[in-house]
Amino acid sequence: MKVIICGAGQVGWQIAKQLSGENNDVTVLDNNPALVRRATDTLDVQGIEGHASYPDVLDKAGARDADMIIAATHSDEVNMVTCQVAHSVFAVPRKIARLRAQSYLTAIYSDLYRRDHMPIDVVISPEREVAEAALRRLAAPAAFDTQSFLAGEVQMMGIHLGEECPVLNTALRELSELFSTLRVTVVGVRRDGHLYAPEPSDQLFADDQVYCFVHSEDINRMLEVFGKTQAKQERVVILGGGNVGLGVAVALEARTERIRAKIIEKDRRIAEKAADTLERTIVLHGDALDQELLEEAGVTRASAVLCVTDDDKVNMLSAVRAKQAGCAMAICLVNDPSLVPILTALDIDAHINPRSTTVSSILRHIRHGRVRNVYSVGDGEAEVIEAQVLSTSPLAGQLIRDVDFPEGVLIGALTKGGSYVKPLGDTRIEEGDVVTIFSLASDVPEVERLLQVSIDFF
Template sequence: MKVIVCGAGQVGTTIARHLATEGINVTVIDSDKEQVRRVDESHDVRGVVGYASHPSTLLKAGARDADMLIAVTRSDEVNMVACQVAYSLFGVKRRIARLRHSGYLEQDKSGLYAAEHMPIDVVISPEIEIAEGIARRLRTPGAFDMVQMAHGLVVLLGIHTEDSRCAVIGERLVDIAQNSDFEGMSIVAVVRKGRCFVPDEQDRIAVGDDVYVIAREDRIDEVMAAFGHRERVGRKLIIVGAGNVGLHLAMKISDASPNVDIKIIEHDLDRAEYVAGELGNSVVVLHGDALDRALLEEAQTGLAETIVAVTNDDETNIFSSVLAKQVGCKRAITLVNKRSYEVLMPTLGINSVVSPSAVTISTVLRHVRRGAISALYTLREDFGEVVEAKITEESRLLRRPLDQLGLPPGMKIGAVIREGKVIIPRFDTQLQVGDHVVVLVTYSYLRLAEALLGASGKRNG
């Protein structure tokens, strides 16, 4: 399979690296010579300097033989034209574009991106996906991450353990799995002091761990309680930033939960007036600086359960979250682009960090892998993914219980969906043809996992 990635920024580079490690032939295009040089030297990919929308650049990148084009440059227009040229001149089979401007996104349902108009197979909007992800987290206030999987039958929860009295602290995973009080959940990954690992059955949960749990949807409350979280869904929400993320989030929350009191703080007067007009009386829009304590007091931030900081500036997001926590806001969800900042968040009291690049990468990989295995969610860009796969006759995981399969240490099956019912696997669980499994796989074992699941060689091409 041959893939062209347009854009050598953080997103494009990370996508290219992931695909290259999976044996895919990847070429990256960017107009910045230095960016291309770094990609060419650091990863097993080919770099091409030029504008991704120019036919000559695409030709040089090998568009005549490419199976897919992924356009994630900073420009919506370049991404759109690159897809058009790739289709019209070179017949590239599949085209994915990242689009940010709401005016373009509104045309997705109008048929603008059909092959006869602007041939884009998949339109990715990080802002909308970020807003929807935050809305899910708000429905599960004790979790720093929450992703629905397997058509909503199971959820991936990221849970911080901070209460030494909670039921799971000090318990071995093998004991947790056998205790009926913890029914309906499987612990698949732990982040401890910045290190992420797949725990074995003898590992114990410690205070301060960030734990990733796959749980049955109907057991979310019990799972959260086991980790010491009994927070109620908030009724007062402060949103900092009225950009596409903030606007979409406010619209989604006000539509789904009209009783929630929402206030938005926006620095730009024109944008504040526009958003106020879009939202009407359902949301209060305040014009000013979110780093101004007087404005935070006017917004009654100290009475709010959650502040969501989603401006385009990392520093504004971080410091407005810290100030809000200082005046009494219980929880902070903060958008951060720079990965180097992520390690600082727990020490600053920020409860949940949102990474736009991680959201985009997860979405792109989900559409690249269209065989028996599909990427569902990226857990830390350098660690691994939660994937869903269908067990076929080719799978090497059949005909023996799980404890006899010799699964690699970087692979853990968290749930099995059989005929619409969720099974949290035990050591004696035996998989059947037709089962769907939700699995954590670290990147170092992804190729092996594909082979075990029977998905190797089934990529879209």
């Protein structure tokens, strides 16, 4: 597949890394020569310097025979014009644009992106993706990562195992025997910074980060097994009233269960806009690092503090200050992946990586066809792919134990005729089944081969 990626920033670079690693023909385009050079020096991609929306630059990048263009520059307008030029001049079949401004995303204007108007096939909103990720973190406070699969029936959750975990030093095979009715499958373990897909004989140790698939009805029981409790969220303090913070507050107000939320926002104009938009949420104008203001917002009694300002360091420091004041849980937005390793030392419970959420959303649309969902785990270390099994797939008709999966691949859950089935060695995969597969990044091409997506749909 030939792909042009416009914008070589964090998101563009990560998408280029993923796609070039899967032997796609990738060209990265940016008007910053340093970013283009970084991409060509570190990845197996071609680099073009220039403005993404200029027809001659797109022509030089190979738009005449491109299968897809991903417009992820810093400018919404450049991304939109790029897709228009790619469609009108070069007839590029598939166009994805990242748009940030909420005005472009309002549902009543959705007709704007029709082929006869502004031909964009997929619109990605980083702020909406991040707000949804924040809501998932709030819904599962005991997990550092969570994502829904199989129409919400199954959750993938990342759990950090502490010394209090009652099943430490227990092999996964024994865990399945001890809790035979528990619908949980452990698919990934990160130990000493290394993520791998475990064998049935592998044991769990303190400080492990475990990724597992669990049926939604078994979440509380699973958390008990791992020594965690699922506290009910009643009060939430949101630091940052921009698009992300406001999106979370609006969603919390719409819920049937009452959750009291307060927002602290430093910019008066943004604070006033949030106050005008929200009905029950109290908006305070001030600095998120102000101890007195945090106490006025009730952070000492809050179930969680969500730090989503546009400054990583403010998010981290305010999260630490909230935890010290007595807040039960701290979640913060971190753009810089190099800061993530120190979050545990700072007692920050969970973080949201905007790049990872945006990359997951874009991958979901790149791996189209029978692939229904894609989630990027960690900093692009692994992917979870949800897909329907085709009749032409090598998986169809085989027992799970007989499938020649790579070492870094495990099936986490599946449905047959819409009903959940816990994947065991003697489970037979049949045409029409929907499977969720955990795969280390290096093994994704083999997973796609097993799913036969590229043959049928590209």
